Amino acid sequence: MRSLRATLLPLFLPSFIPTVLGAPNELPEVLARELLRRAAPNSPSGNYAPATVDCPPQKPTIRDAATLSPSEAEWLQKRRANTVDPMIAFFKLAGISDFDAASYVQSNSNNFSVVPNIGIAMSGGGYRALMNGAGFIAAADGRTPGSTTTGGIGNLLQASTYLSGLSGGGWLVGSIFANNFSTIPQLRDGEDGSALWQFSRNILKGPKDSGLSILNTAEYWNDIADQVNDKRDAGYAISLTDYWSRALSYQLINDRDGGPSYTFSSIADADQFIAADTPMPILVADERHPGETVVALNSTVFEFNPWETGSFDPTIFGFAPTKYVGSNFSNGAVPDDGHCVRGFDQFGYVMGTSSSLFNQILLQNISDSSLPNFITDAITSILQSIGEDDDDIAEWRPNPFYGYHPDTNGNADTELLTLVDGGEDLQNIPLHPLIQPVRAVDVIFAVDSSADTTYNFPNGTALRASYDRSLNAIGNGTKFPAVPDAETFINLKLNQKPTFFGCDTSEFTSGSDNDITIPPLIVYVPLTPYTAYSNASTFNPSYTDEERNAFIENGFNVATMGNGTVDAQWPACAACAVLSRSLQRTGTTIPATCSSCFERYCWNGTTDSTPVGSYEPQPILGLTALSAGVPIKAGGLVWVTVGAAGLALAL
Ligand SMILES: *[C@@H]1O[C@H](CO)[C@@H](O)[C@H](O)[C@H]1NC(C)=O
Ligand SMILES: *[C@@H]1O[C@H](CO)[C@@H](O)[C@H](O)[C@H]1NC(C)=O
Ligand SMILES: *[C@@H]1O[C@H](CO)[C@@H](O)[C@H](O)[C@H]1NC(C)=O
Ligand SMILES: *[C@@H]1O[C@H](CO)[C@@H](O)[C@H](O)[C@H]1NC(C)=O
Ligand SMILES: *[C@@H]1O[C@H](CO)[C@@H](O)[C@H](O)[C@H]1NC(C)=O
Ligand SMILES: *[C@@H]1O[C@H](CO)[C@@H](O)[C@H](O)[C@H]1NC(C)=O
Ligand SMILES: *[C@@H]1O[C@H](CO)[C@@H](O)[C@H](O)[C@H]1NC(C)=O
Ligand SMILES: *[C@@H]1O[C@H](CO)[C@@H](O)[C@H](O)[C@H]1NC(C)=O
Ligand SMILES: *[C@@H]1O[C@H](CO)[C@@H](O)[C@H](O)[C@H]1NC(C)=O
Ligand SMILES: CC(=O)N[C@H]1CO[C@H](CO)[C@@H](O)[C@@H]1O
Numbered sequence: 001m002r003s004l005r006a007t008l009l010p011l012f013l014p015s016f017i018p019t020v021l022g023a024p025n026e027l028p029e030v031l032a033r034e035l036l037r038r039a040a041p042n043s044p045s046g047n048y049a050p051a052t053v054d055c056p057p058q059k060p061t062i063r064d065a066a067t068l069s070p071s072e073a074e075w076l077q078k079r080r081a082n083t084v085d086p087m088i089a090f091f092k093l094a095g096i097s098d099f100d101a102a103s104y105v106q107s108n109s110n111n112f113s114v115v116p117n118i119g120i121a122m123s124g125g126g127y128r129a130l131m132n133g134a135g136f137i138a139a140a141d142g143r144t145p146g147s148t149t150t151g152g153i154g155n156l157l158q159a160s161t162y163l164s165g166l167s168g169g170g171w172l173v174g175s176i177f178a179n180n181f182s183t184i185p186q187l188r189d190g191e192d193g194s195a196l197w198q199f200s201r202n203i204l205k206g207p208k209d210s211g212l213s214i215l216n217t218a219e220y221w222n223d224i225a226d227q228v229n230d231k232r233d234a235g236y237a238i239s240l241t242d243y244w245s246r247a248l249s250y251q252l253i254n255d256r257d258g259g260p261s262y263t264f265s266s267i268a269d270a271d272q273f274i275a276a277d278t279p280m281p282i283l284v285a286d287e288r289h290p291g292e293t294v295v296a297l298n299s300t301v302f303e304f305n306p307w308e309t310g311s312f313d314p315t316i317f318g319f320a321p322t323k324y325v326g327s328n329f330s331n332g333a334v335p336d337d338g339h340c341v342r343g344f345d346q347f348g349y350v351m352g353t354s355s356s357l358f359n360q361i362l363l364q365n366i367s368d369s370s371l372p373n374f375i376t377d378a379i380t381s382i383l384q385s386i387g388e389d390d391d392d393i394a395e396w397r398p399n400p401f402y403g404y405h406p407d408t409n410g411n412a413d414t415e416l417l418t419l420v421d422g423g424e425d426l427q428n429i430p431l432h433p434l435i436q437p438v439r440a441v442d443v444i445f446a447v448d449s450s451a452d453t454t455y456n457f458p459n460g461t462a463l464r465a466s467y468d469r470s471l472n473a474i475g476n477g478t479k480f481p482a483v484p485d486a487e488t489f490i491n492l493k494l495n496q497k498p499t500f501f502g503c504d505t506s507e508f509t510s511g512s513d514n515d516i517t518i519p520p521l522i523v524y525v526p527l528t529p530y531t532a533y534s535n536a537s538t539f540n541p542s543y544t545d546e547e548r549n550a551f552i553e554n555g556f557n558v559a560t561m562g563n564g565t566v567d568a569q570w571p572a573c574a575a576c577a578v579l580s581r582s583l584q585r586t587g588t589t590i591p592a593t594c595s596s597c598f599e600r601y602c603w604n605g606t607t608d609s610t611p612v613g614s615y616e617p618q619p620i621l622g623l624t625a626l627s628a629g630v631p632i633k634a635g636g637l638v639w640v641t642v643g644a645a646g647l648a649l650a651l
Contacts, residue, residue, distance in 0.1 A: 001644075021097060035412035039178045040269065043261035043343035048227040048235035048246070050326040055340035060158055062310070062404050063319045064333035068438050070507045071268070073305040078276035080117070084157030086142060086372035087116070087578075093148055093155070093576035099591035100484075101579060114586055116578045119434040119441040120161040120279070121518065122166025123462060124423035125527075126538040127199055128357065131548055132527045133172045136553015138184035144184070151564025152570050159578075162441065163279040164430035165302075166422035168449070168538075169553045170283045170354035175252040177267050177281045178347055179258065188552060191424040195253045199543040203247050203361065205370050220250075220291045221375045227260045228378075236326075236344075237416070240382055241361040241394035243375070243449045245352025247362075249647075253513045260447045265323035268306035283354045284430040286423035287311075290390050291409065291582045294498040295424035297465060298474040302419060304350050309400070312436050314476040316409050320400035331403035338525060346395075355396035357421035359556070359602035361541060362392055366559035393418045423450075434520065435466070435478045442581040447559075449527045454484065460489040463501065470519075479508055479519040490615050491608040495526040497561070498570075499579055504604035505584065518584075523577045529619040550624070562621050573597035 045051035084105060091101035108114035122133040122142070138144045140156035149156030157163075165173030175187060179196070187452045190196040195207030206220030215223075224246040231240045242522040249258030267273055267281065284468070287300040300315045310319030318529065320329060326344025328332050334340060363383075366376055385392060399417035406412040422430060433442045463483040470480035481502030489495045501522040502508075508518050527534055532550040537545070543551070557563070561570040576594035585591060590598075 002305060003486065014308060039262050039264070039347055041255065041259055041261040042266045042269070043263050043346065045230070045234065045343055046261055047230045048238060048260040048346060049230040050343040050346075051234065052339045053342045055327075055334060055338075059334050060321045060327060060329075060340065061334075062318045062320050062329055063308070064398060065310065065319055066320065066438075067310045069308050069319060070282070072305070074274055075274075075280070076161070077488045079116060079280065080112045081109070082276050083118070083159045083161060084326070086155040086369045087118075087400055088147070089142065089156040090153065090578075091575050094152075094571040096572045096575055096591055096593045098593050101575060102403040104579075104588070108586075109111075109140060109213060113583055116159075116442045116582045117440055118156070118578060119162040119164065119436060119439075119444045120157070120160050121430045121446045121459075122163075122165040122172050122556050123429040124169055124355070124421070125428070125449040125451055126168040126536065127534050127540065127543060128203075128451070128527075128551065129168030130172045130175075131543075131551035132449040132534055132555040132558065133169050134184045134448050135526060135552045135557070136187070136445070137172070137176070137561040138552065139556045139559035140445075141183055143183050146563075149477050149563075151560055151562075151568065151571060152420075153552070153560055153574055155580075156445070156574070157279070158281045162282060162434055162439070164282040164284060164433050166284040166428065166430040167355040167357065167431065169378060169447070170351050170422065171248065171252055173281050174347065174351040177278075178262060179255045180270075181272065181278045184552065188549065190254070192352065194254050195250045197548070198251065198360050199548050200545055201442075202370075202542045204249065204365055204368060204541070206247070209249050214320060216373045217370050221372050225374060227257070232262075236395045237395045238382065239393055239395040240362060240379060240391055241352045241356045244359045244362055245346070246347040248352055248355070248358075249348030252351065258348060260346070261343070261350075262305055263320075263323070263343060264345045264347050265306055265457075265589070266347075268323075268620065273306065282433045282505040285354045285356070285394070285419040286422055286425050287316075288393065288418055288420045288424065290416070290418055295420060297425055297427075297469050298472055299531040300474075301425070301427070301432045304345070304354075306434075309345070312432075312438075312476065312478075313474055314403060314408055314487070316411075317476075318401060318404055318617050319386030323642070325396075325400050327400070328406070329400045329402060330399050353396075353419050356392045356394045356419070358539075359392050359423065361539065364539075369452070390418070392420050392424075394420065417476070419596055422518070423462075423544065425469075426461060427469065427486060428462035430467070431463075431466045431480075432478075432524075435470070435480060437477060439515050443523060443578050445523045445525055447525045447527075451535070451538050455614075455616060456537055457528075457615060457617065458495055459615070460484070460526075461486065463522065463524060467508060476515065479517055480623065481519065481522055482507060482605075484603065485609055487609045487612050488607045490612045491610055492603075492606065496528050496617060496620075497566075498601060499524045499526075500576075500602045501599065503580065503598050505602075518581065521577055521580050525558060525573065527555075528558055529617055530554050530562055530621045531619060531624040533619065542557075553624070557621065567600075569593070569597065573601055577601070589622065589630060605613055 088102045142155035215581045228242045253259040283304045285302045300313045308319040311320045326341035396417040448458040450458040452461045467480045467483040532554040534551045576597045
């Protein structure tokens, strides 16, 4: 039995929404529920290994990326409709005084070109990003206590269509979906005997408990080695990412031994996901060919979603079915006499691929006495076979894009697809899936927990990378708002409060007449100290419960500007950002409240590139009693030997 403390945790079922509509500021009915699973342990092998299965009647194929997948298109019909009621609740709480946003959406609720299409993106940055991002999700989730009181932005999550994550942000998004879309307080507090979000236990030492019995470190690594060997014995290539992924899963997937048989594609089979009661999760990774040490900005960006894995980039420009991604595809099809494979899309392996840079935590500690010899030996032998420059690679063999689009796909002639951490190309916020014109997203809340500056705060590097990329051929028709230099971010304090990019759409319509795609408005939400510094270094591997809780609370304050204490109008301004593209399409006059918001929050093109000295922001609301007693560890690690250049420092 794995209930216990969980029965004390409140959860508001989706059916609360009608209640909320009547009285937006009233707390909805509370129902107890267990912290349970959305993703399922449905790998056909029953363990970590992929297994050969009968192909479905219609053999899986690779699909051209010119359109959305039929699965996504069909699901969107339900999802977009399901976002209407929570969006109305969000608008009522936000209270744009001179515009009835609730009626505007209600009276056009069947017209998806009027109802705003919202995306949320969670940056990388290790545990810091997981925790700061979790604070944002908690604030946006109408089920979190305190999220729907004055100054809150509750129900923004329920109003969103997409939720993307990368690296540490992918741990957050993955953990939410592996655990039945549980709330952040539920994930944070876990349940007795579970290792979930127990970051005080160093990942090298492993959890106290396997979910079944008390573990010691040797047993923990022994179990991990057994799981990885299951995959090897089934005939699949093993990379360091397998070991890293298994260790990570103990902290992120609330099942015995970190759920070795959970698959990412199982999300698509969960009742609530089928009913489109949650946003669609997307994780991001980059392609890097073996031997390449730098992940250039024009590297192919991959996404994993519950149905599909692949890329919109003009290189691969195709998608494989996530469920069958381990099959031997050739020229876009499984050969007539070929078999199908399931279980390659192991849930932890997808999260581990998106965060493969953190293989370094194993490598840098290879001589740590807490690592048993058999693990040190296994890692050393992998290193010898792949070479140190490739130690951050996740091997995806077979390559589903073998023989596919050979004219543009540089990897079409190799049976190995090598993927790395989604932030290695400097696009440390997973915006790529959300700026694709076929997804027609109107606004992206881009939560940035990157460690760009000396003291681990963001300075807009991730946004600049996405902007720069959109100007190159690899951008393939995506557009992105202009973004200024790091000095401007710091001098104009664009990284100390939410900042909107792309408010003035004339920057996109001035080109040729038949090219008027308008990209989403970007609501940049940078990590800023409000009540805790939250600037632990990216590779800091462990956090006390007090630190974890203080980081999450700070993230909540970042999302709400201290529940409106810094700007009481902030929820209204966030609502204006959500409405902006829609109001433009319907030719609606911008309400004065929104104009005033846009004056305050839009970057208007002004730059100030004066060199900056040390950027040392102080907590805007003062350290809380909780975090005041918490020294933020400097991490003590300088990761300079990373194969993929010095990027580790920024992620
Ligand atoms: C997931 O949570 C929902 C409530 O949000 C509940 O109805 C459902 O039974 C849970 N599913 C599982 C598998 O626990
Ligand atoms: C904002 O509200 C949340 C949730 O109730 C709380 O955790 C946080 O401390 C509040 N922040 C401030 C500055 O009061
Ligand atoms: C990326 O840029 C490099 C150097 O400019 C070039 O050699 C390479 O072909 C480009 N790759 C793609 C996929 O455009
Ligand atoms: C896929 O191809 C590899 C290499 O040719 C082969 O060893 C493996 O058995 C094949 N897998 C299936 C399921 O056919
Ligand atoms: C790795 O080793 C360094 C010192 O060599 C230590 O500071 C760090 O905490 C270790 N990392 C982990 C994840 O234990
Ligand atoms: C901004 O961040 C990048 C790393 O992403 C760093 O190289 C650069 O020095 C930073 N610049 C400033 C002014 O903070
Ligand atoms: C949906 O709204 C758009 C923008 O106002 C309008 O052009 C279109 O005619 C509407 N469609 C329907 C079916 O009402
Ligand atoms: C643009 O914003 C800056 C502050 O970031 C402000 O000083 C300036 O007046 C604004 N310019 C216009 C034209 O609104
Ligand atoms: C966190 O930021 C403060 C200044 O804002 C700085 O004094 C402190 O050293 C930073 N901590 C780390 C771990 O970088
Ligand atoms: C809008 C755009 O340029 N789309 C192109 C993306 O890349 C594919 C594959 O190269 C092209 O077919 C599309 O036309």
